[in-house]
Amino acid sequence: MINPSQGSDPGGAAAGVVQGTWHQQPTLLGQKMAMALASPWRARILTELRSRPMSPSQFVKEIGGERSHIARCFRQLAEWGCIELMETRTGHRRRGGIEHVYRSVRSAFYSASLWRSFPDHLRRGISGTIVESFWNRVEEAVEQGTLDRDPERHISWEPLPLDARGWSELIDSLAETLQWFSSLEAQSAARLAAAGGAGSMPVTASLAAFVGPRPVERGAERIEDGSNDLKRGDGRQPFDGRLAKAFADPLRSRILTELRGRPMSPSQFCREIGGELSVVSRCFRQLADWGFIELVAEKTGGGRRGGIEHVYRSASRMVFGTDEWKEMPLMLREDISVHVLSSYWHAMTEAMESGTFDQRVDRLFSWQALTLDREAWIALTDRCDEILAWLPRLQAECADRIAASGEQPIPTIVGLVCFRSPPPSPSDD
Numbered sequence: 001m002i003n004p005s006q007g008s009d010p011g012g013a014a015a016g017v018v019q020g021t022w023h024q025q026p027t028l029l030g031q032k033m034a035m036a037l038a039s040p041w042r043a044r045i046l047t048e049l050r051s052r053p054m055s056p057s058q059f060v061k062e063i064g065g066e067r068s069h070i071a072r073c074f075r076q077l078a079e080w081g082c083i084e085l086m087e088t089r090t091g092h093r094r095r096g097g098i099e100h101v102y103r104s105v106r107s108a109f110y111s112a113s114l115w116r117s118f119p120d121h122l123r124r125g126i127s128g129t130i131v132e133s134f135w136n137r138v139e140e141a142v143e144q145g146t147l148d149r150d151p152e153r154h155i156s157w158e159p160l161p162l163d164a165r166g167w168s169e170l171i172d173s174l175a176e177t178l179q180w181f182s183s184l185e186a187q188s189a190a191r192l193a194a195a196g197g198a199g200s201m202p203v204t205a206s207l208a209a210f211v212g213p214r215p216v217e218r219g220a221e222r223i224e225d226g227s228n229d230l231k232r233g234d235g236r237q238p239f240d241g242r243l244a245k246a247f248a249d250p251l252r253s254r255i256l257t258e259l260r261g262r263p264m265s266p267s268q269f270c271r272e273i274g275g276e277l278s279v280v281s282r283c284f285r286q287l288a289d290w291g292f293i294e295l296v297a298e299k300t301g302g303g304r305r306g307g308i309e310h311v312y313r314s315a316s317r318m319v320f321g322t323d324e325w326k327e328m329p330l331m332l333r334e335d336i337s338v339h340v341l342s343s344y345w346h347a348m349t350e351a352m353e354s355g356t357f358d359q360r361v362d363r364l365f366s367w368q369a370l371t372l373d374r375e376a377w378i379a380l381t382d383r384c385d386e387i388l389a390w391l392p393r394l395q396a397e398c399a400d401r402i403a404a405s406g407e408q409p410i411p412t413i414v415g416l417v418c419f420r421s422p423p424p425s426p427s428d429d
Contacts (some may be wrong), residue, residue, distance in 0.1 A: 041065055042073050043129040044136065046082060046104065050369045053086050053103040074102055081105070116361045123358045127365065131348060134367040137204050137421065138341060144422040148333045151326040152377065153419040154384040155337055157344045158391055159212055159260050161409035166398035167209075167360075170414065173390075174207045174364055177383060181205065181368055188376035199373045201420060205380060206367035208415035212347060213354040214262065215411045246292055247336045251275060252283045256314070257343035259293055263313040284312055291315060347413055356411075369421060384416045 044063060048054055054062075056071040077083045082105070089099040115123070141147040162170065192200050246252050254273065258264055264272075266281040287293045297311040325333065351357040372380065391414060402409055 039073070040129050040132055041070060042077060043133050045070070045073055045077060047133050047137070047369065049083055049102060049104040053101050055089075055099045055101045057099055058101075074100070078102060120358065123361075124352070124355075127358055128352065130365060130367070131352070134206055135345065137367070137369075138417075138419075140422045141204065141419055142338070146420040146422050148330060148337055149420050150377070151333070152381040153325070154381050154388075155340050155344075155417050155419065156384075156388055157208075157340070157347065157413060157415040158388075159347075160391060160395050160412045160414060161215070161398065161402070162395070162412045163398045163401050163405070163407050163409065165401065166394055167362075167410050167412060169394060170209050170412065171362055171364055173387065174209055174366075177387070178207060178364075178366055178368075180383070181370060184376050184379060185370050185372060188370075188372045191373050191375065192371075195373075201372050201374070201377055202423060203370045203372050203377060203380070203418060204367060204421045205370055205418040206365075206415065207417075208348075208365045208413070210348075210351055210363040210365060210413055211356040211359045212411040212413040213350040213356050215409065246287060246290060247332075247339060249283070250339060251280065252287060253336075253339035254343065255280070255283055255287060256292060257339075257346075259312060259314040263296055263311050265299075265309045265311045267309055268311075284310070288312060344415060344417075348415075351413065360410075367417075380418055384418060387416060 045054075045059060048059060048063065056067065056074045059065065059074075060067045060070050074083070078085060083102045084105045085100055086103045087101045089101060090097075118126075138147070147153065160166075192198075246256060255264075255269060258269065258273065266277060266284045269275065269284075270277050270280055284293065288295060292315060293312045294315040295310055296313045299309040299311060300307075328336070348357065357363070370380075398409070401407070
């Protein structure tokens with residue numbers, strides 16, 4: 001999990017974190033430990049032990065891996081002080097053997113200065129491990145049906161052109177929210193203890209801000225000019241049947257996703273993304289008829305052989321807050337979730353392959369496994385909605401400053417995800 005440093009090092013939002021239990025003091029990591037955590041298996045072990053005690057054999061049974069290698073990873077993490085032996089078990093199916101059960105004991109993080117000192121390949125390796133572990137958790141939630149179990153769940157991502165000041169404000173806001181997670185979980189733990197554990201919810205929460213692989217060409221004026229009668233004051237579409245149809249179709253959903261960051265024509269979409277031109281063109285026209293995209297240019301000449309190339313751009317923000325989400329039937333929520341997550345994964349993959357994901361050392365990508373009660377869960381989703389509602393104002397302020405200064409915009413991708421995690425599998429005992 002990538003997270004801000006809790007120290008006083010300037011630029012602390014660049015730090016990388018593997019979270020432990022909320023009540024533990026964090027431990028500053030050295031470069032040797034950082035390199036060890038770039039191992040996907042060690043990162044996954046730390047992730048799983050964040051939410052529950054496990055033994056190496058239990059990990060292999062539920063997650064995978066080669067048993068001797070996983071056991072060695074457990075021992076190494078215990079030697080480094082990130083996990084500790086909680087108990088040993090004998091009997092039952094162990095045939096005279098001993099099962100060692102470990103638990104997470106502390107948070108571990110990189111200072112901002114240490115993160116800056118890492119070579120690019122190490123930062124990319126750590127980032128890849130963390131992103132991979134996050135998507136493992138998403139896939140598990142999809143497979144077990146917990147991703148959309150609660151209508152308050154939040155999944156959104158936005159491409160934004162920001163200036164340097166806006167980028168810093170965004171990172172600071174997300175970093176503050178990440179630090180708030182600890183107090184949120186602590187307050188929730190106190191209430192759960194008083195209630196005897198009743199109402200406990202395993203939750204996954206992720207916040208991200210990184211540089212996208214291409215410029216974001218959508219202007220802030222598209223958010224607040226009021227030209228589309230479907231828009232609300234914040235530029236977001238209200239939920240209705242057209243929006244449901246738009247997102248329920250994979251091709252239309254992908255078109256909406258691509259046009260969030262740049263104008264495109266149907267032929268350009270086919271060249272870069274794929275699809276049959278007549279079908280893609282029809283989807284573009286439908287989305288324009290429904291008011292979700294708009295025609296901005298007609299190009300002729302060149303290699304078009306007398307034809308006209310119609311270029312479209314997004315006409316409003318394709319995002320859902322909690323209120324809209326509650327109005328949708330579960331089946332539609334599940335379809336939309338898959339499309340949105342797929343496009344988010346595509347954006348992250350492109351950024352990592354093009355080298356922009358870790359282009360800025362103060363980029364942020366964090367995901368945490370939390371145990372919350374209902375009150376804390378609602379507070380978490382409300383906070384995500386607040387950030388989502390703030391982004392258009394941040395973008396508009398950046399657009400004004402960029403217009404005045406001529407500063408090159410930072411093509412930023414912001415991700416906000418929280419959902420109910422799959423329940424841990426019961427142990428053999």
